[in-house]
Amino acid sequence: MQGILHVDMDAFFAAIEQRDNPDLRSKPVIVGGLGMRGVVATASYEARKYGVGSAMPMAEAKRRCPQGVFLPADHHKYQLESIKLMALLNSFSPLVEPLSLDEAFLDLSGMDWLYQDEVDLARKIKQAIFNTLDLTASVGIAVNKFLAKLASDLQKPDGLVIIRPGEEERILADLPVKKMWGVGKVTAGLLEQMGIMTIGQLASADIKLLNKHFGNSAQELLLLARGLDDRAVVPNHEPKSVSNEITFEHDVTDEEIILIELQALAEKVGWRLRSINNTGYTITIKVRFKTFQTITRSITLPEPSNLDEVIYQAVKQLFEKIKPAQPIRLLGVSVSNLNKYSKQLSLFAEKDNLRRAAVTEAVDSLKTKFGKNIIKRGSLLKYDLSNKHD
Amino acid sequence: MKIICDKNLLNFAVQTVQKAVATKTPMPILTGIYITTKNNQVELEATDYEIGITCTIDAQIIENGSIVISGKYLQEMVRRLPGETVNIETNQEDKTILITSGTAQFNLLSLPSEEFPVIQRLKTENKILVKDNILRELIKKTIFACATDESRPIFTGGLMETRANDIRLIATNTHRLAFKKNEIALQSKKLQIIIPSKILQEVAKLLTSDVPIDVEITWTQNQVAFSFDGVYILSRLIEGQFPDYNKVIPNDFSTEITVDKQLFLAAVERVALLSRDGDYNIIKFLFKDESIMITSNNPEIGKACEIIPGNISGKELEIAFNAKYITDILKNLDSDIISISLNTSLSPGCIKPIDDETYIYVITPVRIN
Numbered sequence: 013m014q015g016i017l018h019v020d021m022d023a024f025f026a027a028i029e030q031r032d033n034p035d036l037r038s039k040p041v042i043v044g045g046l047g048m049r050g051v052v053a054t055a056s057y058e059a060r061k062y063g064v065g066s067a068m069p070m071a072e073a074k075r076r077c078p079q080g081v082f083l084p085a086d087h088h089k090y091q092l093e094s095i096k097l098m099a100l101l102n103s104f105s106p107l108v109e110p111l112s113l114d115e116a117f118l119d120l121s122g123m124d125w126l127y128q129d130e131v132d133l134a135r136k137i138k139q140a141i142f143n144t145l146d147l148t149a150s151v152g153i154a155v156n157k158f159l160a161k162l163a164s165d166l167q168k169p170d171g172l173v174i175i176r177p178g179e180e181e182r183i184l185a186d187l188p189v190k191k192m193w194g195v196g197k198v199t200a201g202l203l204e205q206m207g208i209m210t211i212g213q214l215a216s217a218d219i220k221l222l223n224k225h226f227g228n229s230a231q232e233l234l235l236l237a238r239g240l241d242d243r244a245v246v247p248n249h250e251p252k253s254v255s256n257e258i259t260f261e262h263d264v265t266d267e268e269i270i271l272i273e274l275q276a277l278a279e280k281v282g283w284r285l286r287s288i289n290n291t292g293y294t295i296t297i298k299v300r301f302k303t304f305q306t307i308t309r310s311i312t313l314p315e316p317s318n319l320d321e322v323i324y325q326a327v328k329q330l331f332e333k334i335k336p337a338q339p340i341r342l343l344g345v346s347v348s349n350l351n352k353y354s355k356q357l358s359l360f361a362e363k364d365n366l367r368r369a370a371v372t373e374a375v376d377s378l379k380t381k382f383g384k385n386i387i388k389r390g391s392l393l394k395y396d397l398s399n400k401h402d
Numbered sequence: 403m404k405i406i407c408d409k410n411l412l413n414f415a416v417q418t419v420q421k422a423v424a425t426k427t428p429m430p431i432l433t434g435i436y437i438t439t440k441n442n443q444v445e446l447e448a449t450d451y452e453i454g455i456t457c458t459i460d461a462q463i464i465e466n467g468s469i470v471i472s473g474k475y476l477q478e479m480v481r482r483l484p485g486e487t488v489n490i491e492t493n494q495e496d497k498t499i500l501i502t503s504g505t506a507q508f509n510l511l512s513l514p515s516e517e518f519p520v521i522q523r524l525k526t527e528n529k530i531l532v533k534d535n536i537l538r539e540l541i542k543k544t545i546f547a548c549a550t551d552e553s554r555p556i557f558t559g560g561l562m563e564t565r566a567n568d569i570r571l572i573a574t575n576t577h578r579l580a581f582k583k584n585e586i587a588l589q590s591k592k593l594q595i596i597i598p599s600k601i602l603q604e605v606a607k608l609l610t611s612d613v614p615i616d617v618e619i620t621w622t623q624n625q626v627a628f629s630f631d632g633v634y635i636l637s638r639l640i641e642g643q644f645p646d647y648n649k650v651i652p653n654d655f656s657t658e659i660t661v662d663k664q665l666f667l668a669a670v671e672r673v674a675l676l677s678r679d680g681d682y683n684i685i686k687f688l689f690k691d692e693s694i695m696i697t698s699n700n701p702e703i704g705k706a707c708e709i710i711p712g713n714i715s716g717k718e719l720e721i722a723f724n725a726k727y728i729t730d731i732l733k734n735l736d737s738d739i740i741s742i743s744l745n746t747s748l749s750p751g752c753i754k755p756i757d758d759e760t761y762i763y764v765i766t767p768v769r770i771n
Contacts, residue, residue: 293553356724357766358576359650359750
């Protein structure tokens with residue numbers, strides 16, 4: 013058995029909400045940022061019938077599907093489900109590469125002894141996901157990552173598609189270019205201007221012409237369009253940074269509110285770092301003003317950290333140096349220069365951080381057990397931040 | 403240029419400066435060794451801008467001049483020359499070089515010597531003298547504790563400091579710290595610089611005299627030079643603030659252990675065989691009554707346990723360390739009996755030779771559940 017299998021959960025966030033609340037089943041459920049400037053993260057298949065899709069402005073979704081159930085994204089919950097999903101996939105293949113919370117590649121090489129054939133394996137994976145998570149997934153199998161990902165998308169939801177060697181050309185020929193991995197709105201728009209609408213047209217396009225518009229990535233585009241992709245499945249793609257942002261419904265000037273929002277962002281980033289057993293040296297704040305002018309400022313810590321308080325103190329210090337003179341539209345906090353969390357203690361660590369680490373550990377175990385709202389910092393209670401962050 | 407010099411002397415000089423010859427560089431001139439005449443001596447120089455080394459040897463000068471020869475070829479060639487002396491001469495414009503020794507003859511192209519960044523000796527009043535055996539010992543006993551990853555440059559160097567009548571070198575990777583000091587004659591200038599560990603290692607390798615000699619250390623804001631026996635080593639300094647090491651050397655302990663070094667080292671090395679887990683080799687110690695129990699447990703491989711006798715005073719204690727941090731220091735301790743001083747399973751401890759306050763090693767534990 014050879015090839016790559018791509019697993020893609022069906023309407024992951026919405027499906028989790030529907031699973032946990034029977035009242036929502038068979039209703040159009042739309043998860044995302046609910047504020048004026050929010051966007052759709054996931055729409056259930058019922059909602060998609062109304063033309064609601066990911067990354068659509070929430071206002072537009074509400075217009076298209078006024079009877080929909082609109083829910084704020086509970087990333088913490090989705091992340092826990094994702095961890096279960098990845099653990100399950102890891103039990104099928106030693107080479108699993110998570111692509112996002114709800115997507116992963118599996119390398120099937122050398123698994124002949126374990127399963128009858130690809131279809132048998134794909135069915136078993138789908139069944140296991142259904143039994144464990146009570147959710148459905150679509151699976152694609154092909155000789156490479158690009159085709160496998162494309163295959164999983166062909167029969168959603170609950171799909172199972174195999175692209176066998178020799179079939180690539182026929183399947184790719186009439187698909188629109190935006191179905192290609194890595195081709196977003198901008199690239200698709202450029203291609204369409206050049207008269208290239210389908211992957212088949214792209215495959216036979218003139219490399220020189222493509223070079224002019226896409227430079228170095230022209231070669232890559234052309235190979236993908238011909239169904240060629242030699243990227244390997246790399247387990248544990250190490251993240252380079254962890255960040256969270258918030259766009260305010262109304263531009264903010266009140267420093268007290270800004271600091272509270274920064275604290276909430278620091279907690280999210282800290283939690284995510286801890287959940288992947290990482291720490292980071294560099295803390296960055298991003299501030300976008302009303303005018304869309306955007307600035308970032310960074311600081312490097314003497315010791316890498318994943319503690320909410322350490323991250324918050326750093327961004328607070330950075331923010332105070334910025335002294336913004338105009339209303340703020342967006343705030344972001346990121347931690348980079350990551351370093352695996354180590355149980356090896358440090359000589360120069362602040363004594364306070366040992367205590368903070370112990371407190372954080374206790375708080376995290378509560379959150380894992382009872383959900384993220386079980387315990388909160390007093391200052392974060394004053395304002396209802398939960399439905400604004402996503 | 404035309405010179406005649408002793409082959410062994412020339413070989414010594416070439417091997418000495420070779421350490422500074424650049425290997426990967428966009429500037430071809432840095433792959434060469436610069437040779438220039440000075441009175442009745444020749445000076446060989448190499449630099450990769452991180453480190454520069456000059457070595458001066460006696461020679462018979464027939465005609466003055468300067469050349470640059472490929473370091474790689476010169477080094478390979480000189481040590482194989484058959485004669486006792488070596489003649490080096492150039493044609494009119496110093497473009498090609500003729501090297502003869504005994505029956506052998508080489509014709510080499512000279513690199514453009516005017517392009518070579520000749521090493522400028524530091525002009526400064528900052529100067530101290532240290533015996534080479536002392537400097538070598540300071541380096542050997544501390545520099546292994548430096549960080550190897552470049553994320554925090556300051557910890558890839560050793561902090562060299564002088565006090566009223568001692569010189570000390572401190573190295574740390576933030577998880578362990580080695581401190582060594584030696585008495586020296588009263589110095590008028592106070593030294594406090596961070597020297598890249600690679601440079602210190604090279605300096606230690608070049609300090610090989612049997613009879614102690616003086617090493618002159620000079621320094622400026624961003625450079626340091628070591629000068630001895632015709633050798634001059636120039637290096638950049640690491641800039642930045644080294645953390646206060648005095649704060650992290652603990653003084654009061656609740657558990658104090660003395661143990662035979664060989665016995666302890668051998669047991670730790672055996673138990674550590676089963677401890678490898680990524681970057682960590684975690685081994686656990688239980689200091690209780692008159693024994694030291696050392697254990698390791700790797701769920702994927704197996705377990706190891708060894709109990710050795712030790713002298714323990716104070717509270718019993720269970721603590722885990724990275725085995726490498728333990729073996730590193732044990733290999734550098736000269737005394738047969740060593741002292742280990744600890745507090746809690748989460749606070750740093752000290753390992754020292756018994757009855758010697760000039761050499762201290764601080765080690766942080768690994769958190770265990």
